Amino acid sequence: MIEVHHLNASRSRRITWMLEELGLPYDVVTYQRDPVTNLAPPSLKAIHPLGKAPVLRDxxxxxxxSGAIIDYLLRQYGAGRFMPAPDAVEYDRYVELLHYAEGSAMLPLLLKLYVGRLGEAGAPLHPRIEGEIQNHLGWLDSELAGRDYFVGSGLTGADVQLSFVAQIAARFAGREAFPNLTAFADRIEARPAYQRAMARSGA
Ligand SMILES: N[C@@H](CCC(=O)N[C@@H](CS)C(=O)NCC(=O)O)C(=O)O
Structure with a gap:
């Protein structure tokens, strides 16, 4: 049985959601963040030394x-669903966005979170961070103009990866700032598979 090691309020929600979209059976091992530090408990290191979520065992x-886990699940169990065929014109865009979510888009959002904790000491970095947030979220928002999903006409693994970015965008910048991203986040949250995943592993 596939096993997902999941941390509350974290990016690992993408994996339980992907599994629900695929209709695969899985077990969830849930960890709770420390209420003071917000970090994962040390017990998460028993499954992988980094102690980060998600971790998948199969x-x-x-x-x-998460991007590699989604890629693995779709290759092993997708039977062609949720990704373009490797020889399709849209395949390269799919791979690009699958990597882009964690490789680039998350960085300024995480910097905002961490530098924000420095108070006044972090002030010189704020303009650069805000500029990069506008740069990345603005680009993603424009990529969604006139379309429901990032690649082709249906949901792909790239959308699952970018879902967390869209959800944070609405939270950090407000629902009006990047309207296409907000509509995308609403769209994915309305999917029955997403709702099943949240009911199972916590929103
Ligand atoms: N790029 C990794 C990020 C993994 C990661 O940093 N996960 C966070 C949760 S969103 C975590 O485990 N944080 C707990 C900690 O650092 O103690 C992925 O997408 O899987």
Whole structure:
């Protein structure tokens, strides 16, 4: 049985959601963040030394990195669903966005979170961070103009990866700032598979 190691209020929600979209059976092992530090409990290191979520265990192997986990699940169990065929014109865009979510888009959002904790000491960095947030979220918002999903006409693994960015965008910048991203976040949250995942592993 596939096992997902899930941390509350975290990016690992993408993996339980992807599993629900695929209709695969899985077990969830849930960890709770420390209420003071917001960090994962040390027990998460028992499954992988980094102690980060998500971690997936399947067929005796342990996988980290949500983008790599989504790629693995779709290759193993997707039977062509939720990704373009490797020889399709949209495949390269799919791979690009699958990596882009964690490789680029999350960075300024995480910097805002961490530098914000420095108070006044972090002030010199705020303009650069805000500029990069506008740059990345503005680009993603424009990519969604006139379309429901980032690649082709239906949901792909790239949308699952970018879902967390869209959800944070609405939270950090307000629902009006990036309207296409907000509509995208609303669209994915309305999906029955997403709702099943949240009911199972917590929103
Ligand atoms: N790029 C990784 C990020 C993994 C990561 O940093 N996860 C966070 C949760 S969103 C975590 O485990 N934080 C707990 C901690 O750092 O103690 C992925 O997408 O899987």
């Amino acid at each position: 067929r005796g192997k342990v996988f980290i990195e």
